[in-house]
Amino acid sequence: MADEKKLTTRAADFSAWYNELVLRAELADYSPVRGCMVIRPNGYGIWERMQRALDDMFKATGHVNAYFPMFIPESFLSKEAEHVEGFAPETAVVTHGGGKKLEEPLVVRPTSETIIYSMFAKWVQSYRDLPLLYNQWANVVRWEMRTRLFLRTMEFLWQEGHTAHATHDEAEEEARKMLGVYRDFMEGWIAMPVITGQKTESEKFAGALRTYACEAMMQDGKALQAGTSHNLGQNFAKAFDLTFQSEAGTIEHAWNTSWGVSTRMVGGLVMTHGDDNGLITPPLLAPIELVIVPIWRTDEEKATVFEAARNLKQSLGAWERRAPARLRVHLDDREGIKPGAKYYHWETRGIPLRLELGPRDVAANQCVLVRRDTRAKQVASLDTIGEDVAELLMRMQADLLTAARERMDARTHRGVTSYDQFREIMDAGGFVYAGWNGDPASEARVKEETKATIRVIPDPEFRSAEAPTRCLVTGEPAKHEVLWARAY
Amino acid sequence: MADEKKLTTRAADFSAWYNELVLRAELADYSPVRGCMVIRPNGYGIWERMQRALDDMFKATGHVNAYFPMFIPESFLSKEAEHVEGFAPETAVVTHGGGKKLEEPLVVRPTSETIIYSMFAKWVQSYRDLPLLYNQWANVVRWEMRTRLFLRTMEFLWQEGHTAHATHDEAEEEARKMLGVYRDFMEGWIAMPVITGQKTESEKFAGALRTYACEAMMQDGKALQAGTSHNLGQNFAKAFDLTFQSEAGTIEHAWNTSWGVSTRMVGGLVMTHGDDNGLITPPLLAPIELVIVPIWRTDEEKATVFEAARNLKQSLGAWERRAPARLRVHLDDREGIKPGAKYYHWETRGIPLRLELGPRDVAANQCVLVRRDTRAKQVASLDTIGEDVAELLMRMQADLLTAARERMDARTHRGVTSYDQFREIMDAGGFVYAGWNGDPASEARVKEETKATIRVIPDPEFRSAEAPTRCLVTGEPAKHEVLWARAY
Numbered sequence: 004m005a006d007e008k009k010l011t012t013r014a015a016d017f018s019a020w021y022n023e024l025v026l027r028a029e030l031a032d033y034s035p036v037r038g039c040m041v042i043r044p045n046g047y048g049i050w051e052r053m054q055r056a057l058d059d060m061f062k063a064t065g066h067v068n069a070y071f072p073m074f075i076p077e078s079f080l081s082k083e084a085e086h087v088e089g090f091a092p093e094t095a096v097v098t099h100g101g102g103k104k105l106e107e108p109l110v111v112r113p114t115s116e117t118i119i120y121s122m123f124a125k126w127v128q129s130y131r132d133l134p135l136l137y138n139q140w141a142n143v144v145r146w147e148m149r150t151r152l153f154l155r156t157m158e159f160l161w162q163e164g165h166t167a168h169a170t171h172d173e174a175e176e177e178a179r180k181m182l183g184v185y186r187d188f189m190e191g192w193i194a195m196p197v198i199t200g201q202k203t204e205s206e207k208f209a210g211a212l213r214t215y216a217c218e219a220m221m222q223d224g225k226a227l228q229a230g231t232s233h234n235l236g237q238n239f240a241k242a243f244d245l246t247f248q249s250e251a252g253t254i255e256h257a258w259n260t261s262w263g264v265s266t267r268m269v270g271g272l273v274m275t276h277g278d279d280n281g282l283i284t285p286p287l288l289a290p291i292e293l294v295i296v297p298i299w300r301t302d303e304e305k306a307t308v309f310e311a312a313r314n315l316k317q318s319l320g321a322w323e324r325r326a327p328a329r330l331r332v333h334l335d336d337r338e339g340i341k342p343g344a345k346y347y348h349w350e351t352r353g354i355p356l357r358l359e360l361g362p363r364d365v366a367a368n369q370c371v372l373v374r375r376d377t378r379a380k381q382v383a384s385l386d387t388i389g390e391d392v393a394e395l396l397m398r399m400q401a402d403l404l405t406a407a408r409e410r411m412d413a414r415t416h417r418g419v420t421s422y423d424q425f426r427e428i429m430d431a432g433g434f435v436y437a438g439w440n441g442d443p444a445s446e447a448r449v450k451e452e453t454k455a456t457i458r459v460i461p462d463p464e465f466r467s468a469e470a471p472t473r474c475l476v477t478g479e480p481a482k483h484e485v486l487w488a489r490a491y
Numbered sequence: 492m493a494d495e496k497k498l499t500t501r502a503a504d505f506s507a508w509y510n511e512l513v514l515r516a517e518l519a520d521y522s523p524v525r526g527c528m529v530i531r532p533n534g535y536g537i538w539e540r541m542q543r544a545l546d547d548m549f550k551a552t553g554h555v556n557a558y559f560p561m562f563i564p565e566s567f568l569s570k571e572a573e574h575v576e577g578f579a580p581e582t583a584v585v586t587h588g589g590g591k592k593l594e595e596p597l598v599v600r601p602t603s604e605t606i607i608y609s610m611f612a613k614w615v616q617s618y619r620d621l622p623l624l625y626n627q628w629a630n631v632v633r634w635e636m637r638t639r640l641f642l643r644t645m646e647f648l649w650q651e652g653h654t655a656h657a658t659h660d661e662a663e664e665e666a667r668k669m670l671g672v673y674r675d676f677m678e679g680w681i682a683m684p685v686i687t688g689q690k691t692e693s694e695k696f697a698g699a700l701r702t703y704a705c706e707a708m709m710q711d712g713k714a715l716q717a718g719t720s721h722n723l724g725q726n727f728a729k730a731f732d733l734t735f736q737s738e739a740g741t742i743e744h745a746w747n748t749s750w751g752v753s754t755r756m757v758g759g760l761v762m763t764h765g766d767d768n769g770l771i772t773p774p775l776l777a778p779i780e781l782v783i784v785p786i787w788r789t790d791e792e793k794a795t796v797f798e799a800a801r802n803l804k805q806s807l808g809a810w811e812r813r814a815p816a817r818l819r820v821h822l823d824d825r826e827g828i829k830p831g832a833k834y835y836h837w838e839t840r841g842i843p844l845r846l847e848l849g850p851r852d853v854a855a856n857q858c859v860l861v862r863r864d865t866r867a868k869q870v871a872s873l874d875t876i877g878e879d880v881a882e883l884l885m886r887m888q889a890d891l892l893t894a895a896r897e898r899m900d901a902r903t904h905r906g907v908t909s910y911d912q913f914r915e916i917m918d919a920g921g922f923v924y925a926g927w928n929g930d931p932a933s934e935a936r937v938k939e940e941t942k943a944t945i946r947v948i949p950d951p952e953f954r955s956a957e958a959p960t961r962c963l964v965t966g967e968p969a970k971h972e973v974l975w976a977r978a979y
């Protein structure tokens with residue numbers, strides 16, 4: 004372990020800081036397969052808690068889970084013209100199976116619209132069979148040349164929702180509803196504020212009518228697309244003959260939506276909250292919320308402190324909260340390691356609270372609690388420790404969101420009308436709300452010149468009080484106010 | 492829906508009965524990809540509950556979850572000689588990615604020993620880093636020519652545990668412990684009794700030192716291998732240089748175990764409990780435990796009954812049991828469908844309890860409860876309905892295990908010494924405990940002549956009070972008592 008060496012600071016090299024942190028906190032590791040990573044238990048524990056929370060939210064909104072084959076006949080991808088254009092260049096292709104060359108190659112799913120809607124077509128006859136509200140937790144593969152741990156890997160884990168509806172409006176409502184679920188999750192659980200809105204034509208999902216997205220700001224001022232929700236219109240229904248008999252007796256094509264979030268969110272969590280000492284995990288997503296570090300010198304002190312520490316772990320672990328159930332407590336009872344080294348170990352790994360317990364603390368029926376985010380220390384009585392810990396965790400969860408929101412606001416610029424000023428902001432990192440003439444050509448020009456893209460046409464609540472009147476690029480009348488940023 | 496047509500009976504054609512049931516209960520469906528199936532929400536709901544229960548058991552025994560790449564470099568598979576011989580003929584191979592031919596083909600994991608132990612080798616330096624107790628939930632692919640829904644599919648879902656230990660004995664203890672966890676789960680949750688024991692050399696996992704298995708008896712008297720646990724010895728540690736410095740300072744190879752269960756267990760559940768009316772789900776694994784069917788003729792009756800039914804769903808759903816949490820209740824409030832058709836619908840799908848509620852029931856503050864397994868009816872007061880339902884579900888869970896055990900015992904034969912009699916039993920379906928000379932040649936001969944295989948050398952508690960002295964096949968002195976059966 005190179006634990007002694009300090010992390011590169013965010014200021015010195017944000018990208019190096021991120022990679023070092025992910026490896027040092029043992030969230031993930033590089034694998035022998037180019038572009039694929041291993042998600043280690045510390046990282047997977049966060050992902051598991053994300054899954055559980057999202058799955059509960061999906062079920063509460065009426066969705067059911069299912070599982071569809073990972074292999075997709077190559078011909079399926081081609082049935083929706085825009086879809087194949089978008090995804091075919093990124094696929095991994097199975098050409099041999101069981102020692103023989105396949106008649107038709109199989110594509111490893113980059114996303115599952117084609118295979119899922121081909122099955123929906125088999126199951127749906129009448130409007131009575133609608134809506135279908137499905138979700139699947141799965142791995143997908145997109146052949147990426149430049150990969151980054153969690154942010155962009157060849158194989159990644161995600162959920163993909165797929166629904167079918169009788170009308171456009173119902174599908175639209177579903178796509179918007181799931182965008183809202185994502186936002187609630189990202190703000191409520193990851194403590195990561197997001198801007199929601201619609202993607203432009205050039206940034207939308209291949210095969211969608213409209214794509215909505217949640218965009219978050221990382222600590223370097225760059226945007227992370229953290230989740231998308233698509234109104235697919237009737238594009239896939241037409242490609243796969245997904246039809247139904249309407250109440251009036253006519254045969255109609257169904258309307259689909261799809262929506263997904265992935266292990267990329269773990270990278271978003273790191274880049275939203277981490278500091279120069281390592282990871283900071285929002286308590287709701289932390290596999291361990293509190294670590295107890297016993298402190299002792301003599302054998303006698305050790306006996307006293309260990310006994311108190313074990314009792315504390317027991318009583319804290321049994322302490323019930325309204326939500327989300329019991330406290331997740333770890334006792335670091337390793338011997339031969341100094342308390343300071345333990346503090347460092349758990350700070351790197353982002354455990355929200357540390358409880359220090361020495362012989363004098365035990366004698367005084369107290370302990371010291373240290374918050375990971377602020378590093379603030381407080382003395383707490385062992386009599387009320389359950390309440391104090393639960394209270395601190397709740398406050399930390401809320402404070403992390405507030406701090407992230409303040410950082411985002413500080414780097415968000417409105418009323419920018421000079422393209423030069425815009426370029427400076429993009430170089431420094433930040434969000435710019437500005438007017439756009441609606442022309443893909445001006446969008447492409449900015450992307451080429453500044454590497455910035457239109458993240459979204461923001462939803463009303465995020466728009467400026469005074470709408471921009473001119474296009475930032477061309478000076479022509481603005482058609483939309485849009486959010487510009489460089490993105491991961 | 493062909494719901495009107497009766498299922499083929501088990502007696503008439505067990506195999507047709509199974510396939511029809513799986514499709515009719517909407518547990519799974521065939522997909523456009525040969526050998527791959529779609530797990531539909533009814534089937535996936537059972538799998539989700541299996542996952543949750545097993546995951547809790549793995550965590551309670553100190554294991555953590557992680558995720559490793561699905562693609563394995565072809566060269567990795569070859570590093571363990573027996574392993575590659577066993578798995579190479581069954582692999583799906585990715586030869587192209589991102590539009591280009593790959594330098595080294597990638598195999599889609601048939602199992603993950605190779606990729607996981609290559610990573611363990613990177614992480615383990617000292618005996619202090621051991622044991623590693625990992626599990627992963629994943630999809631795997633084995634190229635099968637003859638596939639059956641749930642029982643044998645090209646892609647399937649499973650968990651694979653992978654551990655590394657400092658000594659042989661620790662690894663052995665782990666392999667046996669996880670076999671015990673599997674047995675507890677299969678009997679406690681699936682209500683499926685199993686025989687545990689060791690596989691013979693010819694039936695063990697490719698690359699293992701020893702393989703242990705849980706074998707269940709299906710209603711046709713055939714065996715289903717429902718889970719396996721392997722002591723891998725140092726085979727993979729040697730192939731992947733997984734070494735550690737011992738406490739004494741020497742460099743040693745680690746000892747590994749791996750163990751897995753899959754969606755195949757859903758097929759086992761069906762073939763253990765299903766009857767000629769359809770699926771029977773053990774309550775602990777049922778996504779819906781109780782379905783309320785309101786009965787009415789007039790609009791007035793409908794209003795009364797619906798109000799009572801909704802209140803009932805509400806109060807039952809809120810009714811707290813000690814474990815496993817709240818009652819899972821569904822109200823079938825569809826209109827235009829007769830009660831009888833609803834009964835049929837939910838019976839096919841295996842919902843453990845049906846609650847019938849008509850206007851006279853409401854007036855009398857009562858309802859009728861019908862068990863899916865025995866079809867026994869009982870009148871219950873609405874005042875104590877929560878307790879009654881919880882009690883019935885518990886009893887049904889226990890009764891299903893008892894009934895399955897009785898069926899297994901009835902078709903289990905001991906003291907068989909005539910090979911002719913043995914062949915008759917195999918033709919009829921059943922388990923035979925008999926002596927074996929320990930020679931792979933006699934094992935192979937029986938397999939060829941009768942299609943029966945040695946399922947396990949049973950653990951002591953399953954062995955006959957009087958051990959057989961002669962080999963069933965050759966008449967030579969018996970080396971082991973073994974369990975013979977035809978298997979899925």
Ligand SMILES: [Zn+2]
Binds near residue numbers: 240242243
């Ligand atoms: Zn059509």
Ligand SMILES: [Zn+2]
Binds near residue numbers: 728730732733
């Ligand atoms: Zn070696």
